[in-house]
Amino acid sequence: MKKKISLILLVLTMALGLAGCGADEKSADYDTQSMETCADTVLQSFQTMSDADFDMLRSYSDFQLNYTLMSSGLPIANDDFLIMMDSYQNAVKEYGELIDYGEFEVSESKDGPILTTKAEFENKDADIVLNFDDEEHMTDMSVNIKYTIGQILEKAGMNTLIGMGTVFLVLIFIAFIISLFRFIPAIEAKFKGNAKEAKVEAPAKPAPAPAAPVAEAPAKSEMDQSQLIAVITAAIAASEGTSTDGFIVRSIKRRKNNNWK
Incomplete structure (x- = not known):
């Protein structure tokens, strides 16, 4: 039983050792010289290019730009190369032209190897960082300014x-x-006073003129009077048994007391 346990521990130890050797071998497989050559080519090209040259590269089609990069021996994708150009031009606009840069220092990250160089711009000193993937294709470039404590x-x-x-x-x-x-209170009071002064009372409407009394037509009054006289004359003549020619009714007066018996 003890021998089996010892054998298992030995197998595990060898497996861990092989895994560690595999990681070191992967790290050693990177072609540092090739990556440095690629980084150096990119920086020297950017250093000698003018704004017109950058604009010309941006105007290229995908096929033209890819052919240009392949002809230059640069393992960079089209989109990554355009982003790198923007990063470099922004650094130049802010810190001045690139004067010189030093040796490359190689380090590793989880995404791949990283090359870093100390660069001197006209106005500032900076670190230029170039990132590669596991297949040693350059994927990104950034310019990090170095500030002193002061x-x-x-x-x-x-x-x-x-x-x-x-x-x-x-x-x-x-x-x-x-x-x-x-x-505010004084201004408010002033506005209220102006509003009262501006308010004008509406004039009272004139009373309508009384309608003029309509005068009764004299002809109608006289006609009613003559008809009444004729009726009374006929009634008297009938009661007396005489003719209406025998008497004449001159006027008619209403008595105050009309008690008929």
């Missing part, structure tokens, strides 16, 4: 001053706005 403290102090200055300016503005609140 520059870092200066930048931090400037950011602090700008932040505090902005806060104080905002507080002063808010205090100024609050100080104007005391004028």
